[in-house]
Amino acid sequence: MSPQVQISIPNTQLSNTSKPYTIYNITLRLPPLRTFTLQKRYSDFVSLHYTLCSQAGGAAPPALLPSKSWFTRTTSSPEFTEERRKGLEAYLIAINESEDDRWRNTPAWRTFLNLPSSINSSKASLHSALNGPSGNTPITDPVVWLDHHGDLKKQIHDARQNLMRRDQASTAQGQHEASVQAKKCLVRAGTMIQALDTGLKNLNSSSSTRGGSSLGEGELRRRRDLLSSAKREKEGLENLLSAMAAKSAVDATVANAGDKTALLNTSSTNSHSRPASGRVLGKESDKTRALDNQGVLQLQKQMMKEQDEDVMVLAQAVARQKELGIQIHEELEVQKDMLKLLEEDTDRHQGKMDVARKRIDKIS
Numbered sequence: 001m002s003p004q005v006q007i008s009i010p011n012t013q014l015s016n017t018s019k020p021y022t023i024y025n026i027t028l029r030l031p032p033l034r035t036f037t038l039q040k041r042y043s044d045f046v047s048l049h050y051t052l053c054s055q056a057g058g059a060a061p062p063a064l065l066p067s068k069s070w071f072t073r074t075t076s077s078p079e080f081t082e083e084r085r086k087g088l089e090a091y092l093i094a095i096n097e098s099e100d101d102r103w104r105n106t107p108a109w110r111t112f113l114n115l116p117s118s119i120n121s122s123k124a125s126l127h128s129a130l131n132g133p134s135g136n137t138p139i140t141d142p143v144v145w146l147d148h149h150g151d152l153k154k155q156i157h158d159a160r161q162n163l164m165r166r167d168q169a170s171t172a173q174g175q176h177e178a179s180v181q182a183k184k185c186l187v188r189a190g191t192m193i194q195a196l197d198t199g200l201k202n203l204n205s206s207s208s209t210r211g212g213s214s215l216g217e218g219e220l221r222r223r224r225d226l227l228s229s230a231k232r233e234k235e236g237l238e239n240l241l242s243a244m245a246a247k248s249a250v251d252a253t254v255a256n257a258g259d260k261t262a263l264l265n266t267s268s269t270n271s272h273s274r275p276a277s278g279r280v281l282g283k284e285s286d287k288t289r290a291l292d293n294q295g296v297l298q299l300q301k302q303m304m305k306e307q308d309e310d311v312m313v314l315a316q317a318v319a320r321q322k323e324l325g326i327q328i329h330e331e332l333e334v335q336k337d338m339l340k341l342l343e344e345d346t347d348r349h350q351g352k353m354d355v356a357r358k359r360i361d362k363i364s
Helices: 042-055 078-097 107-112 123-130 142-168 172-207 217-271 293-363
Strands: 006-014 022-030 034-040
Touching: 006 078, 022 042, 022 078, 034 142, 042 078, 042 107, 142 172, 142 217, 172 217, 217 293
Parallel strands: none
Antiparallel strands: 006 022, 022 034
């Protein structure tokens, strides 16, 4: 039976301290949820090893922990760092895949990996445990970067859905609730964009230094385009939210002015309830029949004002549609560029495969 948690140590990095030390980035994959990263140093592994032996009744784990070196430091020897990384990864994998689960059931193992008290508990509990203390760790794994980018797209999608709900809401309370939810999604998206930007810099630096997961220039460029597209999409939604908020403020002001005008019209109608004699207006409507000349003039002004307000609302709706159209056009342009890059990469790989196929034909 395959383990529920897949463990690997894809890369390492140096700490940003006055006395640097090596940090081992432990990647935990839990299908079908997502991927998380923990950061540990060698001394953490040493403490784990002795605690596991103590809590497992003195039995040593199925793999040996890489020994400490008194003459070579990982901060100055890339070869020694890579050798220790492989040894620590094999150590964790041996415990995780061992048929004997005595070490996996110890509190020390669960604490080291930030796992819940029972690995068979609900996936939501495991998700929370994995995403808790390690949620602020920098992104150093390409797979983790893609997972976080998927979360970013979901936040932007939720923000867009909430803005659509706000535009369709018929009550002020519904509009307010949709605006609050959209704002929360956009704030989370902004935080994720900063983390992804920093993570992309980490991946770029690790590609050119020791122990890093190599990403080609084309893949780095593709991810930069994805991040730039997400930034533009988020900024467009923020501008749209601001425009909607401004429209609501204008509508509230117009409504208050309309109420005041209606009150004045009522007062004027009461004071001139008896129309003046001698007015010949021909066939009149029910609205004008009980009004004098001043009342008819006031009614015409009110109707013209209402028409002007309707035109203003229509113009704002057209402006919103224009903004959405511009954003859709920009998104299509970005997707077009991405498809072009994908086509170029496909052609390049197809060329390499053709060369390899010719070489195979020559060998055979």
